Each structure stands twice: as structure tokens, then as C-alpha cells.
Amino acid sequence: MAAILIIDDDAELCRLVADYLAMDGYQIDMVHDGVSGLSKAQNGHYQLILLDIMLPGLDGLSLLKALRQQNYCPVLMLTARGDDIDRIIGLELGADDYLAKPFNPRELQARVKAILRRVELTNQDNNQTAQILEINQVKLNPRNLQVQCRHQDVSLTSTEFQLLQMLMRHAGQLVSKEQLSQQVLGRRLQQYDRSLDMHISNIRKKFSQFASDEKIQTLRGSGYLFLRGLN
Structure with missing residues (x-):
């Protein structure tokens, strides 16, 4: 309950x-x-x-x-x-x-x-079989809901964590705003709704404290992709 x-x-x-x-x-x-x-x-x-x-x-x-x-x-x-x-x-x-x-x-x-x-x-992802993602100097651990950028802890809200996890699972691939809205926010994307943009902006700001390079790229009008970079 x-x-x-x-x-x-x-x-x-x-x-x-x-x-x-x-x-x-x-x-x-x-x-x-x-x-x-x-x-x-x-x-x-x-x-x-x-x-x-x-x-x-x-x-x-x-x-x-x-x-x-x-x-x-x-x-x-x-x-x-x-x-x-x-x-x-x-x-x-x-x-x-x-x-x-x-x-x-x-x-x-x-x-x-x-x-x-x-x-x-x-x-549910918090188990021993959950896949730890480590891409472009960002490490996401579903077992303890921990995110690190260049070995520094990054505190994310549950929504930010889910968005980042979905983008990292599809690293190098475009993930549309509609996909993110439906699978993370649980609703269809609505016109003038800036929720996704603000959540992504928050993640970027938190990463910028530890890294100057871009981690998440915006494809205007389409969606976002997590850059693979060089580990």
C-alpha cells in the first residue's frame, strides 16, 4: 500500500x-x-x-x-x-x-x-541481475540507484534516473520524446509540455559539475540521444 x-x-x-x-x-x-x-x-x-x-x-x-x-x-x-x-x-x-x-x-x-x-x-531493477551501465564516463547502477560521472556521485530524482537509464540503454540511438513521455512519464506527449526538456536540462546541469563535454544531445523536434563518447 x-x-x-x-x-x-x-x-x-x-x-x-x-x-x-x-x-x-x-x-x-x-x-x-x-x-x-x-x-x-x-x-x-x-x-x-x-x-x-x-x-x-x-x-x-x-x-x-x-x-x-x-x-x-x-x-x-x-x-x-x-x-x-x-x-x-x-x-x-x-x-x-x-x-x-x-x-x-x-x-x-x-x-x-x-x-x-x-x-x-x-x-524491481534493484537486484543482482540488473545491468550496470557505464558509458561516456557515466556509470548507472540500478542495484542501488546510484549514478556517477567521472567517479563522482550525481544525485538524481526518480524521474531523472529513469530518463537517463532509458537513454543509456539506447546509447548512440535516437530516443523520441514520445517514447520517453510514454515509458517514463506514463502519458502521451502533449503540445507545449516542457517537462521532458526540463528534466533533461536538470541532468545536464548535474553532469556539468564534473564534466565539460556533452553527454546528452538534443535533436530538435525529434528527441534525445546519449553520446557514447570515449571511456
């Missing part, structure tokens, strides 16, 4: 969402301010956090930034429709996905299932 934390100051919406998700068997906790939400997120054992941007005490973006310093639990941001800047900043800070309010409960259910399924598949 997956445990989900909802951090949102709209108590009525929280109850409605909790009731809806509880029908799928999830265990739900709710917090209505940012300070309490950060404490709960840091000290609890959750498989997913639903995080509103507008919160009293500590806003959602500040909460996410603080959380990502030591916790990589998947985060689904809840944003006001049209707040593109907040979504972009949230993805830059390490959110796994976002959903604009007001949202259809079925869409929320689908996003939650997609994220939890991705986490489950990642955990």
Missing part, C-alpha cells in the same frame, strides 16, 4: 482528493501549511508527495528546494492553470511532474499511478 502525503492549504480539496485516492487503496496523510508539510515530508516514509505551490508559512517552491537537499521522494506539483513560470521553476528544483488546477480526478489518478508504477519498476 503506497503512502501519499498531500500538502495543500485547501482543506476541502484535500479531503476530496484523499477520498478519491483512498478508493485505490492508498494511505493518505494531509498537511495544510508549508512548514508542517516540510517536516512531515522529511520525517515520513512516503512513496509520493502532492505539493501545492501556494502555501502559508512556506511556499511550495521553497519547500521543494529544501526537500531536495536530502530527500528524493517523487513530487507531483499542483499549480494554478496558466502559471507556467512556477511549473518551470518547480521542474528545475526537482519536481517529477505537475498538474494544473482545477484538474479532473481521473487525470490526477492517472498521474499518481504513472509515478508510482515508475518507482516500482525502478525498485
Whole structure:
């Protein structure tokens, strides 16, 4: 049974969402301010956090930034429709996905299932037969979910890890945005959705701390490929 934390100051919406998700068997906790939400997120054992941007005490973006310093639990941001800047900043800070309010409960259910399924598949790879990938001075170990660049640890969110793993498994080959969206984000690619671009940008920024050469190449309008380079 997956445990989900909802951090949102709209108590009525929280109850409605909790009731809806509880029908799928999830265990739900709710917090209505940012300070309490950060404490709960840091000290609890959750498989997913639903995080509103507008919160009293500590806003959602500040909460996410603080959380990502030591916790990589998947985060689904809840944003006001049209707040593109907040979504972009949230993805830059390490959110796994976002959903604009007001949202259809079925869409929320689908996003939650997609994220939890991705986490489950990642955990299934955590076994002695999982293939360690080492390409272009990047090492990805599914057994312990560890990534290194030039022997330096790189901390990735679960979404970033899955994207990198898929690209490295197809190193030297184009992987389309549609393939990445369907297999990693769990949904069809939508027009104007920049989620993939932001996740890839985050991975590049983290690699750039340890290596100046390009690891992931963008083929505009098509997708991405992980460069084989020279080990």
C-alpha cells in the first residue's frame, strides 16, 4: 500500500482528493501549511508527495528546494492553470511532474499511478541481475540507484534516473520524446509540455559539475540521444 502525503492549504480539496485516492487503496496523510508539510515530508516514509505551490508559512517552491537537499521522494506539483513560470521553476528544483488546477480526478489518478508504477519498476531493477551501465564516463547502477560521472556521485530524482537509464540503454540511438513521455512519464506527449526538456536540462546541469563535454544531445523536434563518447 503506497503512502501519499498531500500538502495543500485547501482543506476541502484535500479531503476530496484523499477520498478519491483512498478508493485505490492508498494511505493518505494531509498537511495544510508549508512548514508542517516540510517536516512531515522529511520525517515520513512516503512513496509520493502532492505539493501545492501556494502555501502559508512556506511556499511550495521553497519547500521543494529544501526537500531536495536530502530527500528524493517523487513530487507531483499542483499549480494554478496558466502559471507556467512556477511549473518551470518547480521542474528545475526537482519536481517529477505537475498538474494544473482545477484538474479532473481521473487525470490526477492517472498521474499518481504513472509515478508510482515508475518507482516500482525502478525498485524491481534493484537486484543482482540488473545491468550496470557505464558509458561516456557515466556509470548507472540500478542495484542501488546510484549514478556517477567521472567517479563522482550525481544525485538524481526518480524521474531523472529513469530518463537517463532509458537513454543509456539506447546509447548512440535516437530516443523520441514520445517514447520517453510514454515509458517514463506514463502519458502521451502533449503540445507545449516542457517537462521532458526540463528534466533533461536538470541532468545536464548535474553532469556539468564534473564534466565539460556533452553527454546528452538534443535533436530538435525529434528527441534525445546519449553520446557514447570515449571511456
